[in-house]
Amino acid sequence: MKVLMFGWEFPPYISGGLGTACLGMTRELSKLGVEITFVVPRFEGDRSQAPVHIVAAQDVVSNPENFAATKMSAHLKKYIQLNAALRPYQNLESYDEYLRKLRRQVPNCSGLPGFQGGYGANLMEEVVRYSIVGGHLGASEDFDVIHAHDWMTFLAGIEAKKVSGKPLVVHVHATEFDRSGEFNNPDIYSLEKYGMQQADQVVTVSHRMKNIIVHKYGIDPNKVQVVYNAVEKDDMSQLTQLSHLSAKRNKIVLFLGRITMQKGPEYFIEAANIVLQKMQNVHFVMAGSGDMATKMIEKMAAMRMIDRFHFTGFLKEPERERLFAMSDLYIMPSVSEPFGITPLEAMKHDIPVIISKQSGIAEILGDSVIKIDFWDTHKLAQAIIDVLSNPQMTQTMIENNRRTLEQIDWKYSAQHLLDVYRKLL
Amino acid sequence: MPTSVCFYFQVHQPFRLRKDYNFFCIGRDHFYEDADTNHLIMRRIAQHCYLPTNAMLLNLIKQYPGKFKVAFSISGTALEQFELYAPEVLQSFKDLAATGQVEFLTETYYHSLAILKSKTEFTEQIRIHQQKIKQLFGQMPTTFRNTELVYNNFTAHTVEELGLKAILAEGTEQVLSWRSPNYVYRPYTCQNLKVLFKNYKLSDDIAFRFGNKAWSEWPLTADKYVSWLDAIHQCHGETINLFLDYETFGEHQKRESGIFEFMAQLPGKILASGKYIFQTPAEVAATHDAKDIVDVHNFISWADTNRDLSAWVGNPLQDAALDLAYSMEGMVLETQDPQLIHTWRKLLTSDHLYYICTKWSSDGDVHNYFNPFHSPHDAFMAYANVLSDFKQTVEQRLSERPKISATPAVTAFAAPPSPAKTHRTRRKPRTV
Numbered sequence: 019m020k021v022l023m024f025g026w027e028f029p030p031y032i033s034g035g036l037g038t039a040c041l042g043m044t045r046e047l048s049k050l051g052v053e054i055t056f057v058v059p060r061f062e063g064d065r066s067q068a069p070v071h072i073v074a075a076q077d078v079v080s081n082p083e084n085f086a087a088t089k090m091s092a093h094l095k096k097y098i099q100l101n102a103a104l105r106p107y108q109n110l111e112s113y114d115e116y117l118r119k120l121r122r123q124v125p126n127c128s129g130l131p132g133f134q135g136g137y138g139a140n141l142m143e144e145v146v147r148y149s150i151v152g153g154h155l156g157a158s159e160d161f162d163v164i165h166a167h168d169w170m171t172f173l174a175g176i177e178a179k180k181v182s183g184k185p186l187v188v189h190v191h192a193t194e195f196d197r198s199g200e201f202n203n204p205d206i207y208s209l210e211k212y213g214m215q216q217a218d219q220v221v222t223v224s225h226r227m228k229n230i231i232v233h234k235y236g237i238d239p240n241k242v243q244v245v246y247n248a249v250e251k252d253d254m255s256q257l258t259q260l261s262h263l264s265a266k267r268n269k270i271v272l273f274l275g276r277i278t279m280q281k282g283p284e285y286f287i288e289a290a291n292i293v294l295q296k297m298q299n300v301h302f303v304m305a306g307s308g309d310m311a312t313k314m315i316e317k318m319a320a321m322r323m324i325d326r327f328h329f330t331g332f333l334k335e336p337e338r339e340r341l342f343a344m345s346d347l348y349i350m351p352s353v354s355e356p357f358g359i360t361p362l363e364a365m366k367h368d369i370p371v372i373i374s375k376q377s378g379i380a381e382i383l384g385d386s387v388i389k390i391d392f393w394d395t396h397k398l399a400q401a402i403i404d405v406l407s408n409p410q411m412t413q414t415m416i417e418n419n420r421r422t423l424e425q426i427d428w429k430y431s432a433q434h435l436l437d438v439y440r441k442l443l
Numbered sequence: 444m445p446t447s448v449c450f451y452f453q454v455h456q457p458f459r460l461r462k463d464y465n466f467f468c469i470g471r472d473h474f475y476e477d478a479d480t481n482h483l484i485m486r487r488i489a490q491h492c493y494l495p496t497n498a499m500l501l502n503l504i505k506q507y508p509g510k511f512k513v514a515f516s517i518s519g520t521a522l523e524q525f526e527l528y529a530p531e532v533l534q535s536f537k538d539l540a541a542t543g544q545v546e547f548l549t550e551t552y553y554h555s556l557a558i559l560k561s562k563t564e565f566t567e568q569i570r571i572h573q574q575k576i577k578q579l580f581g582q583m584p585t586t587f588r589n590t591e592l593v594y595n596n597f598t599a600h601t602v603e604e605l606g607l608k609a610i611l612a613e614g615t616e617q618v619l620s621w622r623s624p625n626y627v628y629r630p631y632t633c634q635n636l637k638v639l640f641k642n643y644k645l646s647d648d649i650a651f652r653f654g655n656k657a658w659s660e661w662p663l664t665a666d667k668y669v670s671w672l673d674a675i676h677q678c679h680g681e682t683i684n685l686f687l688d689y690e691t692f693g694e695h696q697k698r699e700s701g702i703f704e705f706m707a708q709l710p711g712k713i714l715a716s717g718k719y720i721f722q723t724p725a726e727v728a729a730t731h732d733a734k735d736i737v738d739v740h741n742f743i744s745w746a747d748t749n750r751d752l753s754a755w756v757g758n759p760l761q762d763a764a765l766d767l768a769y770s771m772e773g774m775v776l777e778t779q780d781p782q783l784i785h786t787w788r789k790l791l792t793s794d795h796l797y798y799i800c801t802k803w804s805s806d807g808d809v810h811n812y813f814n815p816f817h818s819p820h821d822a823f824m825a826y827a828n829v830l831s832d833f834k835q836t837v838e839q840r841l842s843e844r845p846k847i848s849a850t851p852a853v854t855a856f857a858a859p860p861s862p863a864k865t866h867r868t869r870r871k872p873r874t875v
Contacts, residue, residue: 324767
């Protein structure tokens with residue numbers, strides 16, 4: 019089985035679940051014998067005029083960044099970087115912001131909007147530009163199925179399908195509905211819908227998402243497959259070494275994720291305010307960055323929690339690990355979460371977890387986690403107090419989590435995907 | 444009757460905090476200051492401003508013995524950094540003091556806004572500062588200026604209680620309305636204290652507009668400036684109060700603007716006309732009677748276009764930080780550890796709040812120029828992290844102390860820290 023996959027760069031070059039999911043999926047698929055030609059966008063700016071940059075597994079490139087990419091992508095048949103200014107979780111504003119920043123950093127950048135061979139003036143243009151280049155791969159590469167991850171690559175997948183005649187799977191990791199609620203962008207919505215309609219199969223990450231796809235996008239439910247995400251487990255032996263750091267006076271309650279409306283950061287802060295009025299020796303930490311970060315800092319300050327509520331900014335891998343090792347409780351208060359991989363990361367570190375019911379992962383986690391409605395800050399606060407004051411309860415939750423983790427693995431997701439591919443041939 | 448020309452220069456440097464003081468430092472790392480940056484900045488400003496300008500003033504004083512006088516207020520944090528990083532600057536100020544034609548004012552040692560939160564802290568910081576000035580320059584100050592010229596009736600009244608004779612303030616129309624800053628006034632609530640208001644038009648002509656080629660009066664020559672002074676003299680103005688940030692000379696106004704040449708010529712031209720005498724603020728206060736009582740209920744300052752407190756308080760980040768910092772006063776003093784108390788007081792320097800300002804007017808550019816952080820939120824996070832670590836350090840210290848009690852063998856190791864000891868910060872923002 020050969021797959022042309024339009025995906026996203028692996029960690030640590032990516033922020034958020036998309037890259038992590040791509041890595042986990044492709045690794046397990048390759049173990050099942052699937053040969054993957056993996057295509058990612060990567061902004062080269064002025065450094066490279068070439069639109070396409072192929073990093074072959076056996077090539078050791080002098081650039082250390084590329085070498086790491088090569089190492090991690092050793093399980094792929096081919097790893098192709100397309101020169102594009104696309105990054106995960108972009109919206110129209112963040113794309114403009116990104117271009118502005120790039121232009122400041124690379125003053126001679128020939129990739130200014132409107133120039134030939136340059137970058138799209140806005141996000142939609144860039145997505146179309148990407149699809150044209152990606153479509154060419156439909157002719158040049160050898161594959162049985164096309165697999166496109168997240169709406170920004172759907173058009174590329176469709177172009178490749180047109181050129182090659184091979185079947186297309188679109189993988190819906192999120193939709194405009196859960197990103198932006200009622201104020202979704204009609205262009206992005208249309209593109210998502212078009213992608214799902216043109217695809218031969220739609221794969222998504224939870225039944226919650228399937229419902230949105232069927233009811234908000236009008237897609238036939240028989241065409242939609244639910245394949246749950248999982249979590250990287252290769253590093254688990256290294257984790258226990260860090261646990262000695264957790265001997266300290268204050269308990270730490272953690273929010274780790276993008277600080278954006280979808281993730282419900284304000285509910286975390288409001289619950290923290292309630293807890294801090296009732297409990298001593300508890301500190302709250304909000305780790306990550308996002309469009310709501312400054313507002314959340316101000317909200318927290320207005321509630322006068324500044325000596326017991328801390329922002330860390332965006333954290334890279336070693337500091338993320340350190341923070342998990344220091345934490346006593348993980349909260350995911352998402353307003354609308356398609357799946358939610360980070361609670362699984364917390365569970366790997368033996369941290370009890372409280373998640374919002376409005377998430378995909380709630381479907382596969384049993385009673386080992388506490389589930390609350392995202393808006394119910396009083397219940398959330400009470401749950402936090404319960405967990406932190408009850409070591410017995412914490413211990414039970416941790417043991418249940420360990421058992422649950424055994425059932426969650428990328429190998430199951432990969433097998434499921436392989437079945438989806440097979441049915442299309 | 445000659446008009447007094449009263450120059451006062453403000454000299455201040457904060458102990459800037461480390462930009463990289465992040466969450467993981469809390470509880471582990473107790474070094475808050477960015478010594479490298481502070482050192483670098485001190486050397487640079489010494490080279491561009493303090494040394495050449497002091498040398499120029501010393502020359503002028505020698506050129507016009509007994510005739511040319513100026514005043515300085517130097518914050519305690521600046522004095523400490525002279526001792527640490529630029530001792531020759533301190534020596535040059537001592538040389539100026541030795542001429543007998545330079546007055547040294549007093550202010551809060553740590554350039555803080557203690558007046559907003561704690562009268563005891565405010566008076567204590569003044570007392571410490573007065574001692575330092577006496578020790579270094581042999582003068583016991585009688586003139587006071589508050590941090591950033593923050594002023595109101597309560598400030599004046601508190602200062603009068605300390606026995607000081609004169610106080611400086613910004614001459615905004617808000618408080619002066621039809622009155623001119625060119626006279627001496629009495630603050631409402633005071634019996635003896637005199638207040639000198641800055642002539643902000645003439646002061647800012649030098650401090651802000653001097654090098655601006657787009658200014659209608661550019662280039663400003665000494666002759667032109669004296670003609671503006673003449674207009675005041677003609678209307679029988681008694682004093683022209685020119686209050687400037689000392690970094691005007693060589694930093695805000697670069698050498699190329701001609702600021703040094705201007706300042707070198709000015710005293711001569713002023714004295715030559717025969718209409719003026721140079722006086723220090725103390726002399727101005729002693730010479731002239733108070734013409735009227737000025738009632739200033741709300742705080743004013745010399746900062747930004749608003750000339751109020753909005754550069755340091757008003758947004759939730761600043762208010763929360765200010766509250767937290769001062770909420771620790773009781774427990775910090777309780778440790779009786781001079782090192783800890785000193786560290787706490789350095790954290791009260793107003794600059795830390797200034798960097799957290801989120802105003803978006805043209806003032807924003809001024810703030811950005813001074814701000815070592817990329818954004819006010821970054822500045823806030825570093826400051827809040829430092830305050831958190833410091834608070835934990837103090838709590839730790841207090842819990843380790845052996846408790847003195849009538850019953851024997853009761854020590855801090857047996858008893859857990861009592862919850863009453865941890866200060867709870869205010870929930871509601873304090874209205875200023």
